[in-house]
Amino acid sequence: DADVTQTPRNRITKTGKRIMLECSQTKGHDRMYWYRQDPGLGLQLIYYSFDVKDINKGEISDGYSVSRQAQAKFSLSLESAIPNQTALYFCATSGGFADTQYFGPGTRLTVL
Amino acid sequence: GQQLNQSPQSMFIQEGEDVSMNCTSSSIFNTWLWYKQDPGEGPVLLIALYKAGELTSNGRLTAQFGITRKDSFLNISASIPSDVGIYFCAGQPATSGTYKYIFGTGTRLKVLA
Numbered sequence: 001d002a003d004v005t006q007t008p009r010n011r012i013t014k015t016g017k018r019i020m021l022e023c024s025q026t027k028g029h030d031r032m033y034w035y036r037q038d039p040g041l042g043l044q045l046i047y048y049s050f051d052v053k054d055i056n057k058g059e060i061s062d063g064y065s066v067s068r069q070a071q072a073k074f075s076l077s078l079e080s081a082i083p084n085q086t087a088l089y090f091c092a093t094s095g096g097f098a099d100t101q102y103f104g105p106g107t108r109l110t111v112l
Numbered sequence: 113g114q115q116l117n118q119s120p121q122s123m124f125i126q127e128g129e130d131v132s133m134n135c136t137s138s139s140i141f142n143t144w145l146w147y148k149q150d151p152g153e154g155p156v157l158l159i160a161l162y163k164a165g166e167l168t169s170n171g172r173l174t175a176q177f178g179i180t181r182k183d184s185f186l187n188i189s190a191s192i193p194s195d196v197g198i199y200f201c202a203g204q205p206a207t208s209g210t211y212k213y214i215f216g217t218g219t220r221l222k223v224l225a
Contacts (some may be wrong), residue, residue, distance in 0.1 A: 004154075007224045010191045040217070040218075041217060041218075042116075042118075042200060042201070042213040042215035042216055042217045042218060043155075044210060044215075045213075047209075048212065058212075090155070094121050094223070098161045099143065100143075100145060100157060100205070101145065101213060102157060103147075103154035103156070103157075103201070104154050105153055105154045106152070106153065108152070
């Protein structure tokens with residue numbers, strides 16, 4: 001079984017709709033991250049959380065919000081989706097001394 | 113957002129050839145990670161480097177943490193068709209004071225059989 005799972009894997013929505021992307025991990029890591037990937041670009045950090053009570057904005061947090069429901073769960077919400085939020089979204093976790101990041105399989109989001 | 117300089121952006125090579133790509137920064141990094149991403153999938157960790165000068169191998173892959181702590185390279189020896197994909201470097205800045213990583217823009221590798 002995958003250590004980091006994301007749901008849904010694909011989502012098509014309309015402008016103005018609220019949607020939530022979910023991430024779960026079984027690695028027991030404290031730190032979780034949400035990234036966005038656009039074609040031809042690297043990963044841009046949206047939000048990150050170092051533990052259940054700690055939420056921080058990344059480089060491109062405008063238009064997004066997050067919730068850390070438990071150590072193992074970190075969800076990303078688009079309050080009112082717009083077309084330029086069409087992208088691949090990845091969740092990642094890290095923990096321990098080495099702090100290596102492990103990624104989920106991604107969610108492909110299309111906003112029409 | 114801040115990103116690492118990764119080169120080349122893309123490369124076509126013949127099967128069996130060796131491949132080299134690198135990432136550079138003006139800042140010092142504590143950690144370098146190398147990932148491979150297949151289309152429609154998440155990045156998969158290939159190699160992690162934690163000390164300046166460290167040279168680590170994973171099968172046909174070899175990566176090094178530069179002595180200056182501002183660069184890293186990844187080599188793939190005797191490439192095969194399944195090496196096709198996008199390779200990303202990621203670095204953890206020494207000055208960040210957090211666990212955040214900065215990512216390169218990727219090297220798109222295509223292997224010609």
